[in-house]
Amino acid sequence: MSPASVVPPSPAGGNRAGELAELLRSCVSDPSRVLTGVPQRAAAAHDASHYLLDPQAVVRAASAQEVGALMAAARATGLPLTLRSGGTSLSGQAGTDGLLVDVRTHWRQAEVLDDGLRIRVQPGLTVRQANARLARHGRRLGPDPASESACTIGGVVANNSSGMTCGTQDNTYRTLESLEFVLASGTIVDSAAHDADGLLRAREPELHAGLLRLRDRIRASETSRTTIAHQFSMKNTMGYALNSFLDHTLPVDILAHLMIGSEGTLGFVSHAVFRTVPVMPHASTGLLMFSGLAEATDALPALLAAGA
Structure with missing residues (x-):
C-alpha cells in the first residue's frame, strides 16, 4: 500500500x-x-x-x-x-x-551484470554469496570484511565495510555505483534512474534544498574542503561520508553516498549496484622485519606504491 x-x-x-x-x-x-x-x-x-x-x-x-x-x-x-x-x-x-x-529473509536476490563487471544485489545476501555468483567471471566485491560468510550487503553498505585488503580504493564507498533506497517518509528513490534527482526534488523538496545548501557551504570553505579531503584520504569507515559533498554534485548522488556508513539512520537500502574488482590469480604473504616503529611506518608509502 x-x-x-x-x-x-x-x-x-x-x-x-x-x-x-x-x-x-x-x-x-x-x-x-x-x-x-x-x-x-x-x-x-x-x-x-x-x-x-x-x-x-x-x-x-x-x-x-x-x-x-x-x-x-x-x-x-x-x-x-x-x-x-x-x-x-x-x-x-x-x-x-x-x-x-x-530485511534479510526476503532480500537475497542478485543479478550479475556485464559479465561480472557489475552486480546488483539485495541487502539480505551475504558477501560470500555475492562473491560466489561472481567467481566464474573472475571477479569479486571490493569490500572484504572478515565476517563475509555471515555479514550481509545491507550491513556492508550501512557501515562502509572495507576489510584487510581493499584499502581506500575498493571499499564500499568507492565501488558502489548506485542505490535504491527508502527514506523515512516512505519515498523510494533509485539513484540510477535518469530522473532520480528530479524525483527527489519533487517528493522531498526540503531535503533536496538542504543538500544543495550543505554542498555549497562545504565547497565555499577551504578549511572544510581540506579537512574532509584529508580525513577521507585515509582508511575511514566511521560516520557519514561527508566526502560525498566534494565527490558528487547532484543531491541524489550525494544522498546515495551519504547512505554509505550511515548505519541505517538516513534510510533503507533495498538494492545496491557495485562495480566489482578482479580476482588476482596468485596471492602471497610476506614478512618484513624493521628495527623500529619509525622505520616501519616510513616504508609504508613505498609499499603502497608497489601495490601491496
Missing part, C-alpha cells in the same frame, strides 16, 4: 498491542509476516552484541514499498524502527525495543 494511506492507531483506549499489530498488518501484503508472539520477539531480542532489547513486533518485509509503509507508520506513531539483516553487529545496531524490520 502507499505510505500516505497509513492511518495511525487511536492514541487512547483499546488494546495498544492489538492496534499496533493491526496497523503493521495493513502495511504488508501477507499479515502472517507480522510477528508479535513472545518466542518470535525473544528470538530477535539481540544481535551479536551483549545487548538485549525486546522488540514490540517483528515484521518480515518483502519489498521496498512495504518498508516505506512501515517507516511511515512508525513515524506517524512515534515508534522507533530498526532494520535488521545479518545481525552480526557487535555494537547493538540491529536491536530495538520498538519495531524490528527483518
Whole structure:
C-alpha cells in the first residue's frame, strides 16, 4: 500500500498491542509476516552484541514499498524502527525495543551484470554469496570484511565495510555505483534512474534544498574542503561520508553516498549496484622485519606504491 494511506492507531483506549499489530498488518501484503508472539520477539531480542532489547513486533518485509509503509507508520506513531539483516553487529545496531524490520529473509536476490563487471544485489545476501555468483567471471566485491560468510550487503553498505585488503580504493564507498533506497517518509528513490534527482526534488523538496545548501557551504570553505579531503584520504569507515559533498554534485548522488556508513539512520537500502574488482590469480604473504616503529611506518608509502 502507499505510505500516505497509513492511518495511525487511536492514541487512547483499546488494546495498544492489538492496534499496533493491526496497523503493521495493513502495511504488508501477507499479515502472517507480522510477528508479535513472545518466542518470535525473544528470538530477535539481540544481535551479536551483549545487548538485549525486546522488540514490540517483528515484521518480515518483502519489498521496498512495504518498508516505506512501515517507516511511515512508525513515524506517524512515534515508534522507533530498526532494520535488521545479518545481525552480526557487535555494537547493538540491529536491536530495538520498538519495531524490528527483518530485511534479510526476503532480500537475497542478485543479478550479475556485464559479465561480472557489475552486480546488483539485495541487502539480505551475504558477501560470500555475492562473491560466489561472481567467481566464474573472475571477479569479486571490493569490500572484504572478515565476517563475509555471515555479514550481509545491507550491513556492508550501512557501515562502509572495507576489510584487510581493499584499502581506500575498493571499499564500499568507492565501488558502489548506485542505490535504491527508502527514506523515512516512505519515498523510494533509485539513484540510477535518469530522473532520480528530479524525483527527489519533487517528493522531498526540503531535503533536496538542504543538500544543495550543505554542498555549497562545504565547497565555499577551504578549511572544510581540506579537512574532509584529508580525513577521507585515509582508511575511514566511521560516520557519514561527508566526502560525498566534494565527490558528487547532484543531491541524489550525494544522498546515495551519504547512505554509505550511515548505519541505517538516513534510510533503507533495498538494492545496491557495485562495480566489482578482479580476482588476482596468485596471492602471497610476506614478512618484513624493521628495527623500529619509525622505520616501519616510513616504508609504508613505498609499499603502497608497489601495490601491496
